[in-house]
Amino acid sequence: MANDSPIPVTILTGFLGAGKTTLLNHILTDQHGKKLAVIENEFGEVSVDNQLVIQSDEELFEMNNGCICCSVRGDLIRVLGRLMKRKNRLDGVIIETTGLADPGPVAQTFFTDDEMKAHYRIDAIVTVVDAKHVVQHFDDAPEVRKQIAFADVMILNKSDLVSSEELDALEAKVGSMNAAARVQRATNCDVPLDTVLNIGGFDLSRANELDPKFLQPSYPFEWAGAYPLPTGTHELVIGHVDDEHEHDHAGCDHDHDGHHHHHHAENELDVVVMPILSTDQDIVDAARDIAVVSFSDWENRVAEGETITPGPTLQRLLLDEGNGRYKLEVTAPGIYLVFEGCGDHPLHLPVNGENVKPVWQQDYEHTHSHDEEVSSVGITHPGELDPQRLNDWISRLLQTKGNDIYRSKGVLSVKGTPKRLVFQGVHMLFDAKFDREWGEKEDRTNTLVFIGKDLDRTAFTEGFKACLAD
Amino acid sequence: MHGLTDRALDDTMQLTKHWAVALDDYVIDMGWSADGTTLAAASAAGPVTVFDAAEGQVRHELPADEEGTNVLAFHPTQNLIASGGQDGAVKFWDVTAGQQTASAELGGGWIDHLIWSADGSKLAAAAGRKLALFNPDGSQLHAFPPAPKTISALAWQPAGGCLAVAYFGGVIMWDADDFVVQNEFAYANGIHTLAWSSDNRWLVSGNQDPSVHLWLPEKQDEFHMSGYESKVKHISFDRTGRWLATSGGREGCVWDCEGTGPEGREPAMLPHDAPMCAVAYQNQHSLVATAAQDGTVRLWSPERQQALRANVKLPHPATKLAWAPDDSFLAIGNEQGVVYVLKVES
Structure with missing residues (x-):
């Protein structure tokens, strides 16, 4: 022809x-x-x-x-x-x-x-x-x-x-x-x-069609606060353990009516604690971008009384009916940024008997309010995907949630092939094909975005992570 | 002609070029006059060219539709053509004089389908959801109520008693005399084409899903044959009404519709190397011609052990295959606008 x-x-x-x-x-x-x-x-x-x-x-x-x-x-x-x-x-x-x-x-x-x-x-x-x-x-x-x-x-x-x-x-x-x-x-x-x-x-077949920045408007965490901390092992307290203290970030009035962000059981809270040089916007933003990746990475499970160290690792605190005490080991004095997966959990960092007030804090979910029916879920994650698991997951996802997922697109790294898998869908219908090879200096990073209504970010992220090759 | 000397097979046929002429655009439709002396070909850009079939001289170029012709229908007995296209008018042409004799509107946008009843008394025309019947003089005989969805195919029952109309979701059989619904069959998918068997028993659709669906309206019975590689856009019955040739990907096939029909019977295969784009049984004889996207055109005797009788390869895919009334010539139109008339010899 x-x-x-x-x-x-x-x-x-x-x-x-x-x-x-x-x-x-x-x-x-x-x-x-x-x-x-x-x-x-x-x-x-x-x-x-x-x-x-x-x-x-x-x-x-x-x-x-x-x-x-x-x-x-x-x-x-x-x-x-x-x-x-x-x-x-x-x-x-x-x-x-x-x-x-x-x-x-x-x-x-x-x-x-x-x-x-x-x-x-x-x-x-x-x-x-x-x-x-x-x-x-x-x-x-x-x-x-x-x-x-x-x-x-x-x-x-x-x-x-x-x-x-x-x-x-x-x-x-x-x-x-x-x-x-x-x-x-x-x-x-x-x-x-x-x-x-x-x-x-x-069709996304052009390079870099998905800018990872698209993640910015919505985040896998709901709240972050910056705490100045001295060297030492401090106690990180979650929940209303000590009733005489107020919630440190009370006043950020999460209107959850019907939108439950407790994707995990009530007895878990995901946090990331990272040292930052200052609370300048660009420094906080850089830490936030690292935290976004951390939140879609494997978690470190932390039981009551165990110690966590600051760094870009997702710490899943195991709670007892919403309460728990953990140890935070600080080896250098400075400002520590704590990201909370769910902002509903009161968090306290007492030093010498006094709760440290956060010098800066922000609600992330508030930047796109909970009543917003239509939203986007973006996933960026390094690593290679198992083709069979990926196919099973996408097929199942679009079959069961296709009504609510209006658009989906992605550039994926699949184990065993040098080429990028470019994927796009409309509701339940999708098309995936290999396009060009990954460049030598290019990170084989998976990028996926789903746009739709009532999307459950955690379920997407966890479903995606289960597709990573062993 | 060029004698296959060492292994001259008795049943090998020759398809040789008789003439070829280039039109200005994609050949969208073709039709032969009843006496076989005239071939008309419509280009997608608009004009309908009328050829002397014997030598390929242009007799007339009819300005059928300046916005683009979609379809033409040669009258089964008279030297009369109906054409339709994007300007929404059905036009009637005296082919001898090369003059337009009438024009009629349907009001449904593009004219997509035109088909004369076998006796030539009525022309059925469809535009969008609209359907009407016209007399050969261009006057309107009847306008039907609009179909539920866009009409995708029309087929007159050979005996002339009814007109079958396909749309997304089903088929309606309109009585040709009283204009009442004789039958209505639901089909929950897109229908691309309809055909009746010459014995009036079978009404068959080629479908998007991909499949062919067969109805026996007299018995209110129906059959479904699936397993095609892709949608079935082309179907053709042989002159007896027993054999049904169908496209649907690279493997065309022929179903035996005798008696209780094709269910449980193995079809004869008509393989191509590329997706097929046309299927046409001869009018008086038993050969079937098929065409594929790689430009090949093949002739088959499906009932024989060595079914393939001839194979030619043209530079572009065929858009239409049309046998002369006596089957001596096969006209082939293609995407680049060339009309070939091939001579068929054994």
């Missing part, structure tokens, strides 16, 4: 009035000399000569007993099937969905059919967000959250209509919902086209 490489497909989503048609017109006027086909699901005012604009009504094909995870868009199969029948290959296809469309079946259409897979590849899902009005739609239109969750690229449009503080807050909010998307600000969807077209955002 003359035209072997798959045609890139850009899926444009966004709520009514967000600016999809503006972006589409912007793309089409700037793409002179390229033959693009546009599939529109609602009547837009696309006004460009020489491009193929096809109107098509949304039509859902529900496979497997109406399960939404397996539904595909029949109208797209029809139109895309016809668009394959050309002597000269198209340069690209843009699908503009309705403001109320679920992006899932649109994306799934490209997973279900050999012909679709051979002829097309999703380049990116681009979601246009109305910076002024999106927040109010979070509550009244569930589609909006889904469109954000599915995005590879998010355009915060009409950013001139809100203050820069509001825009920062919005960016943080959508970033916590979908930590893997690239967020761009725009006033009239006037973004450079190379940030929305041919970006390979979906």
Whole structure:
């Protein structure tokens, strides 16, 4: 066949009035000399000569007993099937969905059919967000959250209509919902086209597609506090052992209603204790990034009365009904940062009979509040995976949780192969293939991200760790 | 022709180029006139070219659909073509004069399917979920209520009593005279193609799942044949209605539908090295032609021990195979827009 490489497909989503048609017109006027086909699901005012604009009504094909995870868009199969029948290959296809469309079946259409897979590849899902009005739609239109969750690229449009503080807050909010998307600000969807077209955002086959920084907006720990400690062996007290002392970080009022973060039994608490030079933001951030890795690493189990030493090791304190006393060995005076897996446990560090007050503290889970339905779970972890365990885990995970997992992507290091395994999924459907070899100087680090609703970070992390090769 | 001297097999056939002409785009559909003197070929870009079948001269180029033609249907007795495409109109063409005689809208967007009843009295046309019947003069005979989902295939029962209509989720059989539902069969997946056996017994679908599904509407019975490598987009019955050739990946196969049908019977295999893209039984004889994505076109006598009768390789994959009414020529359209007419000789 003359035209072997798959045609890139850009899926444009966004709520009514967000600016999809503006972006589409912007793309089409700037793409002179390229033959693009546009599939529109609602009547837009696309006004460009020489491009193929096809109107098509949304039509859902529900496979497997109406399960939404397996539904595909029949109208797209029809139109895309016809668009394959050309002597000269198209340069690209843009699908503009309705403001109320679920992006899932649109994306799934490209997973279900050999012909679709051979002829097309999703380049990116681009979601246009109305910076002024999106927040109010979070509550009244569930589609909006889904469109954000599915995005590879998010355009915060009409950013001139809100203050820069509001825009920062919005960016943080959508970033916590979908930590893997690239967020761009725009006033009239006037973004450079190379940030929305041919970006390979979906298939991850380009290098370093997943920046480990995507982990930042959500963390495997809920609280950290910095304690100045002298040399010596101190007592680390968890729980209401001594009733006359207040909770040191009372006041961080965790609103857990219904969202239980006690993933382990009540008789365990994960902590990491690390020395830091100061509580300057960059130093704390560096320690935090180390702690993120520690929290997804193997734990050291610590029984009552046993000693822990500061360092990047996950210490799983074994509690007795929420209470426990441990020894913390400090060999040099300084500031020690304690990360707590669950921030609900009172923690005390008495020195000479007085509880040391933390000189700095932060709630991490508060940066993305517990009522946020849509969130991202990122896992970065060194080491090689056992292919069979990995396959079993991913298959089982997507079968049982596929309804809630909107998107999944990853670059994985599999034992016995020099190549990177690149993985992507939409709900229950996924595709994994080996792409290039790992570079000589490249760390074989596994990077995975799941975007969805009500995701249980600990279960993901532990499921992943069980896939590591022996 | 070039005599295989040392091991001249009696049953080897020759497929030789009679003529070839390049169109401007992908050959999306083709059809022969009833007398075999005319071949019409539609390019995906729009025009329908009418050829003198004997020598390949262009008689007319009909501006069928400027936005792109999807389908053409040669009338079974008259020198008349119906064409349909992306502008949403069904157009009727007098092939002798090269003139459009009528045009009709369905209102469902692209025209995807056009098919004449065997006696030529009715043209069935589908666009999206819309379905209508037209007279040969272009006037509308009847408009059916829209199908539940986009119509994916049409097939007239050879006796003309009903029209089978496939959509995602099932098949409806509309009575051709009273326009009432004769039968409705649920099928919980996508259907790509429909075919009736010439004896009117079997209605068969080729499916996305991938499988073929067979109905015996008279007996309200049905059978399911699965195990295909990929979706079944092409099926073709032989002239007797006994043999059903099907694609579905690299291994095409032929089912024996005599009596109680193919269940429990071993099919005859029609292997290719690449996924198949067309299957067509002859009109008067018993050969079946198959084509694959690697450009090969093969002729088979499936009932024989040595089933493969001829093998040619063309530079591009075929999009359509069309036998002349008397089977003397096989027309092949391809993705690069070339129409080949091959002569078939034993």
